Amino acid sequence: MRRPEPTARSEPAAPAPPSLVFGRRPVIELLRSGRPVDRLWVAEGAAGLAPLLTLASSQGVPVQRVAREVLSRLCGSERHQGVAARAAEVPLLSLHELLEQATGGERPAPGDRTSAPLLVVLDHLTDPQNVGALLRTAEAVGASGVVMAARRSAPVSAAVVRASAGAVHHLRISRVSSVAEALERIKEAGFWVVGAEASAELSLWEADLSGPLAVVVGAEGRGMAPLVRRRCDLLVRIPMWGKVSSLNASVAGALVLYEVRRQQTTR
Structure with missing residues (x-):
């Protein structure tokens, strides 16, 4: 018919x-x-x-x-x-510009707990609601910048702007062709790279997260790409007591970011 x-x-x-x-x-x-x-x-x-x-x-x-x-x-x-x-369109920075602005042009000192910069790296997240929510959290914790994949990920669209409750207007954002390569440059700039991974041996609460850090949040469902995971200096898991095995990407990212900021400002 x-x-x-x-x-x-x-x-x-x-x-x-x-x-x-x-x-x-x-x-x-x-x-x-x-x-x-x-x-x-x-x-x-x-x-x-x-x-x-x-x-x-x-x-x-x-x-x-x-x-x-x-x-x-x-x-x-x-x-x-x-x-x-x-x-005007949401302004985007090159990764070099973002790192320069995030660090004031100086390499972060290892273990600097007074003004430790914090970067948020989104590894191919595709849901505008998740991306917007993470941008909102990034702004709330005072992140120094956000790095996003340029392809196979949600663009900074009107839906993302709305989901971020306007936080996107106050953030430094860079879209990169390769997240893995971007992490290498971030590490060269003096950051440690921490990835949220459900199977990690180390709990979020056991890790030292007090220095200049870049936090990687993996894609919905599949998590971080293998090459991105290998670029991480440290993998941490969020403790779980219930029957579900994982959290929504934006919720998991928010928990990690707030624990990082807690340690950066209190240790």
């Missing part, structure tokens, strides 16, 4: 372009970040936007009021909370 042709109404909306940011918290963080914003759209009848509009006005951002359904089509989603903004 031949399937009926889909009607125009049943076709999914086109995804929002990376330069379009929507949702109240992501738009506020965008305005606070200093990235150029050339237009703000507000749904007619949307309430509670006074602080956001005041911030936009102080920066001279033009505001256009549109029907809610128009805004939904523009965003490719109804989850815009009544506001969207068009900004």
Whole structure:
């Protein structure tokens, strides 16, 4: 039996372009970040936007009021909370630039616990929600930068920006062609590389994580690629007491990052 042709109404909306940011918290963080914003759209009848509009006005951002359904089509989603903004693309750095900025141009001193830099390395994560959540955690712990695979991984899309609650606007990000090669350069810059691995002998709580570190979070399902795993100086596992054998990538990454920051600031 031949399937009926889909009607125009049943076709999914086109995804929002990376330069379009929507949702109240992501738009506020965008305005606070200093990235150029050339237009703000507000749904007619949307309430509670006074602080956001005041911030936009102080920066001279033009505001256009549109029907809610128009805004939904523009965003490719109804989850815009009544506001969207068009900004310059999320700026990306070369790995050299990121390392220079993360270390102030100086090689981190081994065991430096006063201002130890922290890098987050994402090894081919493909779920925008996971990537966004990890970027949000990276910003929350004050990470010095984030390194992501340029291919076979989620791009810094509107969905990632939204999932990060706008944290992406405050991060240094570099996308690299080879995560394994990037780890070699990171190590040459004075960082120890720590990978989260469920089968590791050493527990997260037993490891010394107090120096300049790069934390690697593996892809959903398969974890770190073998070559990336071999580049790690240390593998750590998160203790598990329940019946499930693993955690969501963004949850596991958050636990490791917070333990690293705890040790870097208290040891």
